[in-house]
Amino acid sequence: MKSLRNVIGLGLARGWTEFWIPILTWQGLLGALFAPVSLVAILWFFRERQSEGVSLALLMLPGFLSFQLAQEGLVGVAQKLALDREDGTLLRAKALPQGMLAYLIARVVVIVLSALMNLMLVLIPVLFIAPGLVTIDGTGFITLAWVFALAFLAITPIGAVIGAIMKSPAAALGLSLLPMGALVLASGIFYPLAALPVISEIFPVYWLGHGLRSALLPEMLATLEIGGSWRPLETALVLAAWATGGLLLAPGILRRMARRTSGSEMEAGRRRYTQSG
Amino acid sequence: MPNKDTAIEVTGLQMRYGDHVVLDGVDFALRRGEVLVLLGPNGAGKTTIIEILEGFRARSGGSVSVLGIDPEQADEAWRARVGIVLQSWRDHSAWQVRELLSHFGKYFGPYSTVERPRPIGTDELLHLVGLTDQAHKKVRDLSGGLRRRLDVAIGLVGNPELLFLDEPTVGFDPKARRELHDVIHRLADMQGTTILLSTHDLDEAEKLSDRILILAGGKIVADGSADQLTKEFSNQTEVIWTQDNQRHVHAGSDATTFARKLLAQHPEGISNLEIRHASLEDTYMNIVQTHEANSKAQKGDTQ
Numbered sequence: 001m002k003s004l005r006n007v008i009g010l011g012l013a014r015g016w017t018e019f020w021i022p023i024l025t026w027q028g029l030l031g032a033l034f035a036p037v038s039l040v041a042i043l044w045f046f047r048e049r050q051s052e053g054v055s056l057a058l059l060m061l062p063g064f065l066s067f068q069l070a071q072e073g074l075v076g077v078a079q080k081l082a083l084d085r086e087d088g089t090l091l092r093a094k095a096l097p098q099g100m101l102a103y104l105i106a107r108v109v110v111i112v113l114s115a116l117m118n119l120m121l122v123l124i125p126v127l128f129i130a131p132g133l134v135t136i137d138g139t140g141f142i143t144l145a146w147v148f149a150l151a152f153l154a155i156t157p158i159g160a161v162i163g164a165i166m167k168s169p170a171a172a173l174g175l176s177l178l179p180m181g182a183l184v185l186a187s188g189i190f191y192p193l194a195a196l197p198v199i200s201e202i203f204p205v206y207w208l209g210h211g212l213r214s215a216l217l218p219e220m221l222a223t224l225e226i227g228g229s230w231r232p233l234e235t236a237l238v239l240a241a242w243a244t245g246g247l248l249l250a251p252g253i254l255r256r257m258a259r260r261t262s263g264s265e266m267e268a269g270r271r272r273y274t275q276s277g
Numbered sequence: 278m279p280n281k282d283t284a285i286e287v288t289g290l291q292m293r294y295g296d297h298v299v300l301d302g303v304d305f306a307l308r309r310g311e312v313l314v315l316l317g318p319n320g321a322g323k324t325t326i327i328e329i330l331e332g333f334r335a336r337s338g339g340s341v342s343v344l345g346i347d348p349e350q351a352d353e354a355w356r357a358r359v360g361i362v363l364q365s366w367r368d369h370s371a372w373q374v375r376e377l378l379s380h381f382g383k384y385f386g387p388y389s390t391v392e393r394p395r396p397i398g399t400d401e402l403l404h405l406v407g408l409t410d411q412a413h414k415k416v417r418d419l420s421g422g423l424r425r426r427l428d429v430a431i432g433l434v435g436n437p438e439l440l441f442l443d444e445p446t447v448g449f450d451p452k453a454r455r456e457l458h459d460v461i462h463r464l465a466d467m468q469g470t471t472i473l474l475s476t477h478d479l480d481e482a483e484k485l486s487d488r489i490l491i492l493a494g495g496k497i498v499a500d501g502s503a504d505q506l507t508k509e510f511s512n513q514t515e516v517i518w519t520q521d522n523q524r525h526v527h528a529g530s531d532a533t534t535f536a537r538k539l540l541a542q543h544p545e546g547i548s549n550l551e552i553r554h555a556s557l558e559d560t561y562m563n564i565v566q567t568h569e570a571n572s573k574a575q576k577g578d579t580q
Contacts, residue, residue, distance in 0.1 A: 003353070003387035010383055017380070021371045087367040092431070094333070096384040097357040262333045 007098040011105025018106055019113045035071075036121035039064045040129070043122075047130045052221060057130060059221075061122075062212035068118045069148065070205050073155035074162070075176045077111060081163025081257075082172035086272075090261050100258050111156060119148065140215045143232070147211030150239040154204040157246025164250075164257040168272060201226065204242040211235045284309045284344060284439050284471040285330060291338035292325050292495075299325050301495035302339070307473060309438070312465050314482040315475040317492035318565060323475040326492070327443045330473070331361055344439060357388035357395065360437030360470075362428050362445055370417035374408060375399060377416060378430055385435035395436045406430045406460055422453030429460060433470075440464070442474040446481060454481070461485055479558045491561065493568040507560045519549040 022028035042060070049056040084090045084103075093099035127134060136144070159176060166172035200206045214222070214230040222230045285307035292300035299322045307313050315323045328334035329341060332348030332355075341347060346355050369377055382396030389395040403409045406426040411419060419427060425445065432440055442461075446454045458481070464470045476482055482489050483503045491499040491506070499506055514532035518525055520543065527535055532552045540547060555563075 006383070006387050010380070014380065017372070017376070025371075084368075088363060089368040091333075091363060092368055092381075095331075095356075095361040095363060095432075096381060097353040097388060097435070099356075099384060102384070262328050 003098060007102050008105060010098075011102040012109055014102055015106035015109025015113070019110045032117070033121070035068065036118060036125075039068070039122050040125045043126055044129050052224065054218060054221065055130075057126075058134065058217065061126065061134065062209055062216050064122060065119060065148075065212055066151075066205060066209040068122065069115055069151060069208060070155060070180055072111065072115050072118060073152060074159040074180045075173065076114070077107070077156055077159030078163035078166070078172045078176035079169055080107070080110075081160060082166050082169040085163075085257070085261060086169055090258070094258060094261055104254065107160075112152070115148075115152060134216060135218070136216060143211065143215035147208065147215060147235060147239070150236065150243060151204060151208035151211065154239045154242035154246060155208070157243070157250035160250050161246070161253050164253045201238070204239055207235045207238045211239075282309050283307070283342075284311070285473065286342040287326075287330075287339070288341075289339035290326070290329065290336060290341060292322065292329070292334075293337045298495055300336075303492075303495070303497055305490055305497060305500065307471060309471050310465075310469050312461075312472045312474070312485055312487045314486035314489045315473065315492060316479070316482045316489055316561065317475075317477065319477060321492040322495050323477075323492055324443055327441055327473065327475055331359065331441055332356070354388055357385050357435055358393075358438045360432040360435060360440040362432035362440065362442040364425075364428065364443070364445075364447070367417075370415065372416055373412075374414055374416060374419070374427060375403065375412040378402060378427070378434060381431055382434045388435070393436050393438065396434050397436050399434075402430050402434060405433075405463065407456065422449055422456070425449070425453070425457060426460070429457065433464070436468075437470065439471045439473070442472065444475055444477070446476070446478065458484055479556075479561055483557045491564055493565050494572050498568045499564050503557050506564075507555055507557055510560050510564050513555045513559060513563075515553045517549070517551040517553065518547050520546055524549075 023032050043057040043064070046056040046060065051059055090100075090103065093103035096102075123134075162176045163172050166175055210225065210231070213225070214232065214235070222228065225231075283306055285305075287303055287305050290300050290303040292298075303322075303326065305313075315326065317323050325334065329336050330343050330348060332343075332351050335349055341349075343351075344355065344358055348355075372380075379399040382399060382402075385395035397405075400409070400412075403412055406429055408423065408426055408430065411423055416424065416427065429442075429445070432442070445461075446457055449457065461472065461474070462485070465472055472485075474485060486503060488500070488502055489506060490497050499510060501509065512530040513528060514530065516527040516529075516532050516535050516539070518539065529535065536550065536552060540550075
């Protein structure tokens, strides 16, 4: 009990430190702000252009938020895990009592904080620079919150599994970008497509987009969706199914990765790195 | 039954990857408080042995006991008793030295005992490895030698009963090497830490070890102190002297007899007489070459 409390505290502390370390450098700060600032600029630019009876910027907003979460949960997680394996961070964690558990807790903390930060960095400026653009009520906020949380749980384990099974960070990046691109394109998060292939309804990114649209867009736009209405029940069920599957699958694969992490593997990574660099 | 005075016991250790045999029946034991150096050419299996003992790698066969427990079945409490010096290169590069060491120390708090308080205080440890002035530097700003000292400090932070160091001074300049050797000596003397270290640096092995194991072809081919090994495996000596301003060398196993005769024949004119035993390097080359020749001959027989 005492050691469990200790390791949870250490995981949280480690995650907090790791979240701030990159942001507190000029380079890291610019990197963290680049995407949100670009997205907000695009939204601002299109705020007066109308489509479907509402601002084009409003139509784009749910897609942008979905894209950011998918990017963070899939590509970001996969790459960070592969990098930490290669550079020995994971091996160090393994050499400490309860180190792996603390490491994983820290990872979750960093992803949650980053995802929330990205969400806020887009949503809050939009509320200020284009007042009246988003007319979101209490129900809308609640929908936004649960869709975001559930989609996070559905997508992140996929990123973790990719990061755990790939041999090198480059491979992890490639393998996570590929489904990410396909998912984003097939999920209609950048445009409400009634003509989307039915297959996209299998993927969590589609339901993330759908859920966020239902939270942020006016009621009348539901007619553009597949089936012509908002489908909160299906959204919850599909995302929960992915989350359950991912959370059942990921720990075993992460444990296998942890077991196989060794100095020799890291040495191979170091050789790869020095040869290519 | 595991003996209380035994830190490591290895019997019939086997490691195979498919048909490739890396370790072929390794046996040895390590007493508590002993400093054992694993010596061998590259690819002899030193790192494999250490990773098996650290619990980082599953063996193919044989039995292994580290601090009384099989590392493959070891739990987090066992992990807290073992220190591992890893070779860092990029990990945690943005952390501050003191911040990182203090964070890692906290993992060991729940495993503290009266005999072995855990963790070691961060400032005390920084002082021990000579990093006090760098406490607030970022890890990435340390030179290679200072960084390796941090690696040692991280390995020590849990006040381990047993410390593993796999080739700790690779890529060091002589000064950094000397300084790390001093730290290791201090540990062994003051804390009574049991140390298992691998290297292919003979000078390092001779300086640090209580005992040396030489590993070749997946087997232990010699086991003893540097002195014992030199005496047991090599009776070669050199007699060196100066006569008429000329330096002479005689190599052979008959140094004493030779020197007596030499002095009897030339009652005057001999100076700078010196009898030199084979160095550990000569011994090592001798052992490894003999072993390699034998294994080649064996392969020839079976083919």
